[in-house]
Amino acid sequence: xxxxxxxxxxxxxxxxxxxxxxxxxxxxxxxxxxxxxxxxxxxxxxxxxxxxxxxxxxxxxxxxxxxxxxxxxxxxxxxxxxxxxxxxxxxxxxxxxxxxxxxxxxxxxxxxxxxxxxxxxxxxxxxxxxxxxxxxxxxxxxxxxxxxxxxxxxxxxxxxxxxxxxxxxxxxxxxxxxxxxxxxxxxxxxxxxxxxxxxxxxxxxxxxxxxxxxxxxxxxxxxxxxxxxxxxxxxxxxxxxxxxxxxxxxxxxxxxxxxxxxxxxxxxxxxxxxxxxxxxxxxxxxxxxxxxxxxxxxxxxxxxxxxxxxxxxxxxxxxxxxxxxxxxxxxxxxxxxxxxxxxxxxxxxxxxxxxxxxxxxxxxxxxxxxxx
Numbered sequence: 001x002x003x004x005x006x007x008x009x010x011x012x013x014x015x016x017x018x019x020x021x022x023x024x025x026x027x028x029x030x031x032x033x034x035x036x037x038x039x040x041x042x043x044x045x046x047x048x049x050x051x052x053x054x055x056x057x058x059x060x061x062x063x064x065x066x067x068x069x070x071x072x073x074x075x076x077x078x079x080x081x082x083x084x085x086x087x088x089x090x091x092x093x094x095x096x097x098x099x100x101x102x103x104x105x106x107x108x109x110x111x112x113x114x115x116x117x118x119x120x121x122x123x124x125x126x127x128x129x130x131x132x133x134x135x136x137x138x139x140x141x142x143x144x145x146x147x148x149x150x151x152x153x154x155x156x157x158x159x160x161x162x163x164x165x166x167x168x169x170x171x172x173x174x175x176x177x178x179x180x181x182x183x184x185x186x187x188x189x190x191x192x193x194x195x196x197x198x199x200x201x202x203x204x205x206x207x208x209x210x211x212x213x214x215x216x217x218x219x220x221x222x223x224x225x226x227x228x229x230x231x232x233x234x235x236x237x238x239x240x241x242x243x244x245x246x247x248x249x250x251x252x253x254x255x256x257x258x259x260x261x262x263x264x265x266x267x268x269x270x271x272x273x274x275x276x277x278x279x280x281x282x283x284x285x286x287x288x289x290x291x292x293x294x295x296x297x298x299x300x301x302x303x304x305x306x307x308x309x310x311x312x313x314x315x316x317x318x319x320x321x322x323x324x325x326x327x328x329x330x331x332x333x334x335x336x337x338x339x340x341x342x343x344x345x346x347x348x349x350x351x352x353x354x355x356x357x358x359x360x361x362x363x364x365x366x367x368x369x370x371x372x
Contacts, residue, residue, distance in 0.1 A: 026220050027058070028094030029112040030290050033283060035105030058117055060092055062155055065120040070128040071143065078324050081177065084144040085129065087161040089120035091149035093181065093222040096291040097248055100148045102282040111283040116221075119155060126164035130362045133172055140359035142175040152182035154221060166191045170200070172362050175354030179204040179245060183223045183231045189238055196240040199355045204243040204274070205232045207261050209254045217295050229268045236269025241352040247276040249334055251306035252299055258334070259341045266345040273347045275338050277326045278307060280316040306330055 034040065071083050090104060094116040101111035109118055122128075132138065145151050151162040169176050170191050178185065178201070185192075185203065195201035209215050210225045223231070236242045244265035249255050262273055280288055292300040304315070310326035311317040317326070325335060342348050 026094075027113055027116050028096040028098075028218070028220050028291065029116060029287050030294055031287070032110045032112040032114060033286065035108055035110055036102070036283065037105055038108065058113070060117050060119065060155070062119045062121050062159070064123050065089070066124050067122040067128050069132065070122065070125050071132050077320055079144075081142050081144040081147075083141065084147045085125070085151075085165060086146065086148045087122055087125050087151050087159075087165060088149050088153060088155065089122075090115050090118060092116055092119060092153050092155060093150055093219055095219045095222065097218065097250070097278055097280075097284065097288050098149075099279045099281055099284060101284050101287060103148070105283070112287055119153075121155065121159045121161060123159070123161070125161050126168050129165055129168050130364070133168070133174065134361050134364050136361075138361070140174055140356040142177050142354050142356070143169065145176055145178045146180055150180050150182055150222075151178065152180045152184040154182075154184075156182075156184055163188050163191070166195075168362065170195050173198060173200060173358040173360055175356050175359075176201050177204070177354075178202075179206060181206040181208075181219065181222045181228060183227045186231055186234055189234070192235070192240050193238050196238070198358060199352075200358065202241040202243065202352050202354065203235050204245045205235075205265075205270075206245040206247055207232075207265060208247065209257055210260055210264060211254075211257070214254065218291075229264055232265060232270055233268040236271075241272075242270050243272045243274060244270040245274050245276070246338070247274070248278040249275050250278045250303065251310070251330060251334075252303045253296075255334055258337055262338075262341045262345055262347065266347060270347065271350075271352070273338075273342055275334075276324050277310060277331065277334070279323060280307070281318060285315045 070085055072086065073083050075082065089107070091098065091100065098115070101115045104111050104115045104118075107120070109115070145162065145165065151165075156162050166176070166188055168174075176195065180203070192201055192203065205228050207225060207228050208218060212224055212226075215222070215225050232242055232244065244262065246258055246261050249258065258275070265273065278288075289300070289304065292303060296303075308314060310328050310331040312322075312327065317323060325331060
């Protein structure tokens with residue numbers, strides 16, 4: 001049964017919004033808390049008839065979405081781009097630490113299992129992109145693709161929206177940066193190779209751990225660590241500038257792997273590297289802590305203690321300039337270890353600069369071609 005509890009009633013927190021038996025298999029979140037904008041909390045419990053066992057298996061649902069705009073702008077000083085495109089909302093990879101989870105609350109859905117199983121596909125993304133690039137006032141700069149949710153998550157095999165976007169960007173000679181943890185990006189090697197020949201693309205592969213067991217627990221539907229390294233190597237051999245992102249760095253969980261991840265990525269052909277400290281905004285804090293308590297109860301309190309030591313005594317510090325790297329001795333040691341490893345491996349010695357000057361606006365239907 002499902003019971004609805006008014007949020008204002010401050011109902012007992014021990015009634016966690018649990019999942020039916022088996023629904024957590026192959027998923028990251030361990031619950032399905034109501035979105036923060038909902039008036040009620042939903043709690044699942046067995047009414048004594050053992051009816052929960054009769055519920056059907058959890059399936060991924062995809063809802064079509066017609067985007068009004070496709071290029072998202074930002075003014076954050078913490079990142080190197082001011083615009084991005086996300087072909088999908090929600091992500092089936094199911095990473096427990098994903099900072100994008102809270103966005104599902106805007107759709108009246110849970111940042112928990114809903115984020116992984118109720119996805120939105122922007123079917124008109126390529127069409128909208130063409131219109132926005134054709135705007136006479138548009139000024140080109142690198143577009144980051146798949147920053148909020150992975151552009152190559154499993155449903156891309158069916159919907160191919162990311163590929164359609166790349167086709168438009170390639171046609172217009174528009175500089176593009178991609179980040180993914182999926183081997184599916186190799187499907188589009190033909191487009192990426194052509195763009196790289198014009199100095200218009202670079203790709204970052206996110207590698208959180210080299211331990212397949214830990215990766216399976218934290219990122220249940222993402223590519224395995226060996227597949228990500230193979231993807232990195234294949235892209236590098238094709239002449240595409242590559243970066244490894246050690247993200248997120250989680251104290252007492254994967255921070256001991258910083259040097260080994262960088263060494264493996266360098267051997268695979270990565271030219272540069274970056275890292276981001278674990279971020280726990282809004283509902284992500286509770287989702288991650290719940291996962292941590294169930295998967296690693298012996299070290300959960302230690303992990304969270306170290307997190308707070310790097311976040312001004314809080315679970316998360318959203319301040320610009322601090323949110324990506326943290327503060328304090330432990331955060332400093334992570335940054336220093338990362339820098340020393342990159343220097344030793346000759347990573348980040350030169351920065352790939354893409355060429356926006358090559359951009360040419362798309363020709364829209366009915367539009368007169370330029371004379372010169």
